[in-house]
Amino acid sequence: MKFKTSLAAAAALALGLAGAASAQTKVGFIYVGPVGDLGWSYEHDQGRLAVEEHFGDAVETTYVESVPEGADAERVLTQMALGGADIIFTTSFGYMDPTINVAEKFPNVMFEHATGYKRADNVSTYSARFYEGRHVIGLIAGEMTETNTIGYIASFPIPEVVRGINAAYLAAKSVNPDVEFKVVWVYTWFDPGKEADAANALIEQGADVIMQHTDSPAAMTIAEEKGIYAFGQASDMMQFGPNARLSSIIDNWAPYYIERVQAVIDGTWESTDTWDGIGPGMVEIGEFSDKIPADVAARAQAAADAIAAGTLHPFTGPINKQDGTPWLAAGEVADDGTLATMDFYVEGIVGELPQ
């Protein structure tokens, strides 16, 4: 008898737990790098932790790190959806098609794809206007370079990366007409060894300021070692280059993630396209180093403030494309459509953009 009671109690407990579990909103994340990259994936994971802290027991988050872009991503996403996820954030450009494919099979699971442009009824896209941050650090780089050579470690020739190069170049050029950009494509988001080699190659070619669009702080470490300047990418990266780091572009995903999870809980989630910048706080500019002269820092800050206020757009004409054909007339501002699919260098950048 006693045994039966305890059995019944256990069953009730199990049912109760199951009941509590199903009331929880399950939130999944997949990252392209390790959460310990201290760059891109790290910041997305900070967003995930913020979601956990904000909602407490009302949500359960899971993540899978270092998921290759492509077929593997599809497998991981399917598994997550089968595991009962209510909303899944896919945090790299290359997850675009896998996200769309898996979303088709799971119409009741909401997907949020970062930095892509394909949407569906249950797929939203979101990205940050990193190019606004690139404009600010471009201004600083243009002023700080003494060799007039800025090295740029680029990952893949996708619109987001191309946009960043163009924005930084235009800004640097506006304060330093002699500035030259050297771009190295490493074809990876995360490979500290290769990123370090690329930084060394650029320094060898005379670069004294390094910008990067890859995820690890390797280039910052090299810059510190070689006594040149660099900028934190995605994360602040201060600890890797206390002397080298001039400023940084920090991704702050937490408010967006909290808002979207809230929408799922409230049942008000719908497919949207979010592209926020410095204004709403999705892109933050890291503290300026005291290596930056006061007047330069003031101008950079003014540019950041103007961008936040909407009075300055980093892509304001006149701007020509690399081949000299006009793109924007004087005073004209780039529309989001062109920016989202940007596949050309602006005039003045040397070298061929890989297609």
Add this chain to the structure above:
Amino acid sequence: MFGDLSLVSLIVSLMIASTPILFAATGELVVEKAGVLNLGVEGMMLIGAISGFAVAVSTGNPIVGFLGAAAGGAIAALIFGVLTQYLLSNQVATGLALTLFGTGVSALMGQPYNGLKPPPSPRLDIPVLSDLPVVGPILFSHDIMLYVSLLLVAAVWYFLYRTRGGLILRAVGEDHNAAHSLGYNVILIRLGAIAFGGACAGVGGAYLSLIRVPQWTQDMTAGVGWIALAIVVFASWKPYRVILGAYLFGGVTVLQLNLQALGVNISAAYLSMTPFIVTIVVLVIMSANRRKTSLNAPAMLGRIFHASH
């Protein structure tokens, strides 16, 4: 085309980029010569990278750090050794598991070390010689560990082909039953080789975290361990060819980055493919003569030894 590209600094940076591969591949060569296939190189490198980093940071001495890396790599390898040699588990599966294990364990061990700076490694600085214009930077002013990697290859060659111990190790790799019937302890010899391979992989990983990048980042080897495995086949199990393979791969990687920085008008996509293409092409050429290749591969590679008497 090479107008602005300094050949000297190119050679210097290719040597640095190749050294982690060279360490790991040399270690794996010895393991394979003993007839064991350990696919866990990537995992052992990661464990070595963090062990070396942790020890170097806490002692302030990079050389002690490298010893720690060797110990870390060897311990990880011995887990593989016990599983495959005593418990007779499948070597391929156990090696892959070791890589997964190493990735996870190193990430866990590395948590407190994110963002720390390792102590600088000592460099060779010989008066006059190190200051020579071309020869100085290429030959006489590297960090100590780079010379160790080259000496290691020479030592491994000498051991394998000029000592009795090397002969026994090769005999174990060629025919473990014969070696056993001659009274050699096959399992102990293999465990020694496995531990040595792990130590080398560990030092290779630490070269990455202490010298090439100097920082600890999770998963920082990014596939170098797999390249090292390929280099062993590429070298057809000959020590001096490991240098060739490692420097070729590292060299092409560094060269393509430098060509891009120089602004050479070749599509970057093709350039970044080149290290892999070159490796594959050479592999194909070298294995074209099937009989010759199979002659080089240790006959007992990957086979389980189980003494029945």
